[in-house]
Amino acid sequence: MTEEFRAAFQRVLDTAASQAPGFPEAVHDVFRLSSQVPREELAIALEALTPVLGDCEPHAGVAADLSVLAGALVESGAPAGQVGLEVLRQLGSYGQAAVAFIHAWEKTGGGPLPAPNDAGEAEEQRVEQVLGDNAPLATVGWWTSLRYGLAAKAMLGDSGVRAAVRADPGALHELGQIVQALSTRLNEFGEVGELLRMSEADRLIVLDRASRRGFRVAFDGVSDNFQLHTLLADALIGKEGHRLPGTRPDPRWVAASLDGPVDPMADVVRGEWDLVGGDGTWVGNEACPGDVPVVDGERVLVLEPQSLLHSWRAGRRHPHITGSLTVLEELRPDQATAWWARTHPAGTVRHPQAPPLENDDTGAHGRPPRHFGEAAHFAEVDSGPMSAPFAALDPDADAPGGGLSSSFEDVTINPGAAPVFPDTPASLFDPPARPPKEDEDDEDELDDFTVPAAWSGALSPGPGLDDPLGSPLDEPEWREPRSLSDPGPFEDPAPGSPAADPPPSDDRPPGARLLPPMPPGVSDSSTWAPHWKWPMGPPGR
Incomplete structure (x- = not known):
């Protein structure tokens, strides 16, 4: 299989240099055999391809096809080496011509651009109104743009090529501008732009x-x-x-x-x-x-x-x-x-x-x-x-x-969203009621409010830990123990007991009577507002 690959690749080199009719068939054979030979063989082939690719640059179709072939060999595992830089250099030349074609197309009426492979004599005559003698090169640039874009994606996947591009900031910037302009019309150049950006810093x-x-x-x-x-x-x-x-x-x-x-x-x-x-x-x-x-x-x-x-x-x-x-x-x-x-x-x-x-x-x-x-x-x-x-x-x-x-x-995590468990009754998240103290002023309600034990884990780092801002969190205030005759927060009250009677109706949301007044600046809603202040201010504020 190695010998067959070598023979096919030699036909590619011979027919490319002479633009012989057998070139497309030879390229097809190399594509077919490239996955069946060792990486070392692919590396030798790419090294031999570099000077031929440079010599074929004036023959746009041949050069573009050789670039795609080189990209395929790189994707098969061969190091890009110098041929990768040659592909990017030719992308800069033909890509700049393709950008000129786009601008001339817009100035002569706009409308949908032809697909690159469909660009021909009629399109060249249209942009000639703006570009004059440069119209043929601009049209050829657009015609080859897609193939150069595919080849460049493969080459920039090689770390050595990215390092070489990074070593020349001026060339990197110019190529980036060309790729950015082409990416507005050809999606393939979006990824080329990403890979160029990857090359900027290490x-x-x-x-x-x-x-x-x-x-x-x-x-x-x-x-x-x-x-x-x-x-x-x-x-x-x-x-x-x-x-x-x-x-x-x-x-x-x-x-x-x-x-x-x-x-x-x-x-x-x-x-x-x-x-x-x-x-x-x-x-x-x-x-x-x-x-x-x-x-x-x-x-x-x-x-x-x-x-x-x-x-x-x-x-x-x-x-x-x-x-x-x-x-x-x-x-x-x-x-x-x-x-x-x-x-x-x-x-x-x-x-x-x-x-x-x-x-x-x-x-x-x-x-x-x-x-x-x-x-x-x-x-x-x-x-x-x-x-x-x-x-x-x-x-x-x-x-x-x-x-x-x-x-x-x-x-962004939404701090205003309460945990939602579809099958859990809403009452499980309501704090247990606390019997009011006698002779207690309304203004002391916040002072006497006790953080329920079920909430303390969510609102504090835990026993013995400090708040992330540096100040220790206050310990929950002691509360009177529940009588053994009182139902727990998850128990049904005994029939006929005061707890079993429905509470007096009011316009407040459920559970609102169990909570202290909202701190200043916090909206009165069933969920925490975005600007909740923690920890709370001093009592009676």
Whole structure:
């Protein structure tokens, strides 16, 4: 089979150089045999193809077909090498001509563009009104654009090609502009744009606000900050990492961000930090590592405490590309101190959707919103497709722009939603009644209100733990024990007893008479309002 592949590939080289009629048949034979030979054989073939591809560039159809063939061999496991860079160089030339064709088409009446393979003499004559002698090249550029786009996707999946592109920022920027323009008309270029963005960055200075430590990290195959966030948490948190405080990510989330499939039983990742640039700009998870701002020649990312809980779907935008992240070194204390001196003060940058901080009478800031357990957390996650493409070079607040949607959404947990269990009576969530004390003033009602034991676990970190803001939570006030003759909160009252009589009707919601007055600024509703203040203010406020 190897000898048959070699013979077919030699026919491709011979017929391409001479533009002989047997070229299409030879290309077809190489496609058919490429999956049946070792990777080493494919690498030798690609190396031989590089000079031929360069020589055939003036013959647009042949060059485009050779580019597609080279991309197929790369997808079969061969390293792209120099042929990958040659494909991208030709994409730049013919892609620029294709963009000129699009502009001329718009200036001569607009309307639907012809499919690239359908562009011909009539289309060339139309754009000639604007382009003149450049019309033939522009039409050929549009005619080959789709094939070059398919080839470029394969080449940018190779880490060596991405590294070479990253080493030439000027060429990367120019190619990015061409790809962005083509992506508005050809969906295939949306993914090419993503891969170019993946090529923009592979190093970061990472500063952790909680520990005041800093690290230098290297990564590859990371297409967005959802994936970067997951890999940073795995590399830095806990004794398995570099002992940063926090909760280590589920190993299945990490595997899906590296080279594994998404586990359907662990497909929702919980965020650990807010991602903020070293210059004080919000970065977030929806952006790309290339969006992390440069400060004094280094891309600097600050890991801030979460101002809003968020989660997203596990996995990689490009499952065929392996992700990686390595901590190269921890910064020396003096180096970390120097970087902290250049960054924004703590607490000055928050999630754009986080509620504004409010001061209570004691001057303390309100507590960040919290969700109620795993059920509420998972219920907020969008169930849309994971692999929807997003656009090339202009990320917006949720996903890179250009009119295409993102497959991962930074999901905000709704702190106003009470836990919902369909088969559970609403009375189970009502607090037990407390007999009123004699001679008790209405103004003391809040002071004497006792947090039910069933709620204490949801509203406090637990016995012996401090509130995340640094102040210990108040212990629940002692309440009078229930008489043995009184029914419990889940027992039926005895017939004829006062408890069995229906309560007097009023216009308040059920259970409202059992609760204290709402704190100032909180709407009177059956669920907590977005700006609930916790902990409550002093009694009688």
